[in-house]
Amino acid sequence: MNCNIESRRRSRLYPVIAGVGAGFLSLLFASGSLCAAETAQVAVDTGTTAWMLTSTALVLLMVPGLAMFYGGLVRTKNVLGTMMHSFAAMGIIGVLWVVLGYSMAFGKNVFGGWCGWNPDYFFLKGIDTVITSAGIPEYVFAMFQGKFAIITPALIAGAFAERVSFRGYCLYIALWSIFVYNPLCHWVWAEGGWIFNLGASGAIDFAGGTVVHISAGISGLVAALYLGSRRDYPSTAMHPNNLVMTLMGAGLLWVGWFGFNAGSAVSSGLATAQALTATQVAAAAGATAWLIIEAIHLGKATTLGIVSGILAGLVVITPAAGVVKPAGAIALGMSASLVCYLGLFIKEKLGYDDSLDAFGIHGVAGIFGALALVLFIRQGWWQEAASAAGGHWSLLQQFVVQFKAVAATIVYSVVVSGLIVIVVEKTVGFRMKESAEKSGMDHTLHGEHGYGLINLN
Amino acid sequence: MQLITAIIQPDKLDDVREELVAAGITRITTSRVTGHGQHQDHLDSERLYRGQKVMPNLIPKVRIDIACNDEFVDIAIDAILRSAKHGEGRIGDGKIFVTDIKRCIRIRTEESGCEAI
Numbered sequence: 001m002n003c004n005i006e007s008r009r010r011s012r013l014y015p016v017i018a019g020v021g022a023g024f025l026s027l028l029f030a031s032g033s034l035c036a037a038e039t040a041q042v043a044v045d046t047g048t049t050a051w052m053l054t055s056t057a058l059v060l061l062m063v064p065g066l067a068m069f070y071g072g073l074v075r076t077k078n079v080l081g082t083m084m085h086s087f088a089a090m091g092i093i094g095v096l097w098v099v100l101g102y103s104m105a106f107g108k109n110v111f112g113g114w115c116g117w118n119p120d121y122f123f124l125k126g127i128d129t130v131i132t133s134a135g136i137p138e139y140v141f142a143m144f145q146g147k148f149a150i151i152t153p154a155l156i157a158g159a160f161a162e163r164v165s166f167r168g169y170c171l172y173i174a175l176w177s178i179f180v181y182n183p184l185c186h187w188v189w190a191e192g193g194w195i196f197n198l199g200a201s202g203a204i205d206f207a208g209g210t211v212v213h214i215s216a217g218i219s220g221l222v223a224a225l226y227l228g229s230r231r232d233y234p235s236t237a238m239h240p241n242n243l244v245m246t247l248m249g250a251g252l253l254w255v256g257w258f259g260f261n262a263g264s265a266v267s268s269g270l271a272t273a274q275a276l277t278a279t280q281v282a283a284a285a286g287a288t289a290w291l292i293i294e295a296i297h298l299g300k301a302t303t304l305g306i307v308s309g310i311l312a313g314l315v316v317i318t319p320a321a322g323v324v325k326p327a328g329a330i331a332l333g334m335s336a337s338l339v340c341y342l343g344l345f346i347k348e349k350l351g352y353d354d355s356l357d358a359f360g361i362h363g364v365a366g367i368f369g370a371l372a373l374v375l376f377i378r379q380g381w382w383q384e385a386a387s388a389a390g391g392h393w394s395l396l397q398q399f400v401v402q403f404k405a406v407a408a409t410i411v412y413s414v415v416v417s418g419l420i421v422i423v424v425e426k427t428v429g430f431r432m433k434e435s436a437e438k439s440g441m442d443h444t445l446h447g448e449h450g451y452g453l454i455n456l457n
Numbered sequence: 458m459q460l461i462t463a464i465i466q467p468d469k470l471d472d473v474r475e476e477l478v479a480a481g482i483t484r485i486t487t488s489r490v491t492g493h494g495q496h497q498d499h500l501d502s503e504r505l506y507r508g509q510k511v512m513p514n515l516i517p518k519v520r521i522d523i524a525c526n527d528e529f530v531d532i533a534i535d536a537i538l539r540s541a542k543h544g545e546g547r548i549g550d551g552k553i554f555v556t557d558i559k560r561c562i563r564i565r566t567e568e569s570g571c572e573a574i
Contacts, residue, residue: 075469077467254573438468438471438472439468439469439471440468443467443468444468446505447505447508449467449517
């Protein structure tokens with residue numbers, strides 16, 4: 001998950017260590033003490049480990065942040081059902097990741113590189129005492145990556161908010177995590193992944209532009225198109241029930257994103273500082289740009305507008321945080337707001353119901369960022385890439401690499417997530433019944449209501 | 458001129474509102490209310506809190522107020538009766554009260570009486 005060359009080199013070493021563990025692996029139930037003896041030589045880098053532990057917690061904080069962000073945007077009768085989508089991902093994917101997700105994503109190539117597998121990672125049973133070459137316990141890396149696996153399917157839920165059954169959603173995210181997220185994560189971030197090894201220095205996806213945002217945005221769009229609009233959309237107004245909660249959620253997302261991006265350096269040093277700065281600057285630029293656009297276009301700046309701009313800026317910088325300088329981050333953040341703002345009008349024209357703009361923000365800004373970042377890459381990266389390519393590496397060559405990574409992500413997400421939506425709808429049922437949709441998710445699916453305080457009981 | 462006050466189950470609000478609109482009754486006021494009814498063994502008011510089934514002592518309902526001219530009263534009542542029932546003999550679907558209106562004034566134009574409704 002690291003695009004800067006230094007940490008790429010470092011991370012190239014860690015399969016060696018994992019490989020030593022894998023020696024034991026043939027014995028599926030190799031005892032932990034043997035592994036300990038083999039791997040205890042690598043010292044723990046306490047500084048890096050402390051930051052990665054913090055980052056892991058910060059990325060988890062984004063999930064309740066997302067629950068608040070999405071929860072505030074839906075109608076009162078669906079507030080709990082919508083927040084439940086994020087929390088259910090924390091539970092379901094949190095388990096699946098340990099059982100097989102980490103292995104599928106970061107194991108050695110199997111099935112011709114479609115995904116990875118390493119029996120040592122099955123239930124994480126062989127990494128109890130492993131320290132990676134980055135100097136952090138492998139548990140920390142596995143848990144950090146697990147948080148990305150959790151938030152990605154939770155992002156998709158914004159596209160089909162207010163109209164899916166809970167059991168359908170649970171099956172969908174489980175299947176999506178296994179068949180879409182894990183393979184994509186393997187392609188882009190694992191040692192043997194084909195996108196990781198494209199071109200001179202790999203496709204640049206620092207913290208998940210393709211793996212997280214494009215895949216979630218595109219899968220959301222596919223699901224929204226297949227499941228259809230909410231009842232009476234767009235003729236009936238569907239107002240956010242609590243923008244205050246949405247604003248607080250957006251604030252938590254911004255804070256958590258420092259872990260998401262700066263943690264993706266898997267170090268605690270220069271690369272971390274570069275990523276953190278780019279993240280902060282892009283989010284601020286996105287927010288400012290959206291305010292200006294709304295002030296000019298509508299005559300009023302809105303709170304939902306500024307949080308949309310913050311998110312657009314954060315999403316666009318996600319693939320680029322390791323390679324752009326602050327001026328580039330401002331340019332990316334501001335143009336992302338403009339592109340997303342225009343995209344929302346296209347959505348209105350086409351009439352599909354991407355309810356909370358999972359595609360409109362994450363998909364659009366993710367695609368834009370993964371492609372446009374080539375314009376702003378810092379000099380040092382080009383030099384490293386040129387020497388890796390044997391003398392010369394041009395902007396156009398890197399753009400082609402980025403384009404291949406984006407196109408592969410889009411095509412794969414459309415096909416596989418489309419199949420998953422159909423399977424879920426035909427088996428347990430994905431779309432809620434009309435009467436249930438009228439009554440609301442909270443009453444029908446969960447037997448609770450969100451705002452008891454408003455009533456006198 | 459009469460005032461129809463309907464107390465209904467919250468999950469039926471969309472159904473009732475859409476049925477009223479379909480019947481040509483578009484001027485309504487709604488509010489969240491809580492109250493007591495004959496709800497002691499009414500399954501639908503049960504709430505789940507951490508697996509415990511809890512029977513609230515005051516249960517949430519939605520109140521709809523419709524002021525209309527006499528010829529629309531039965532239309533409105535029929536629309537509510539068609540749409541607010543849960544069926545299967547379950548209690549708690551609510552009540553409809555009809556009262557006379559002495560005066561009605563539209564603030565903007567200061568019209569009064571039937572035209573102001």
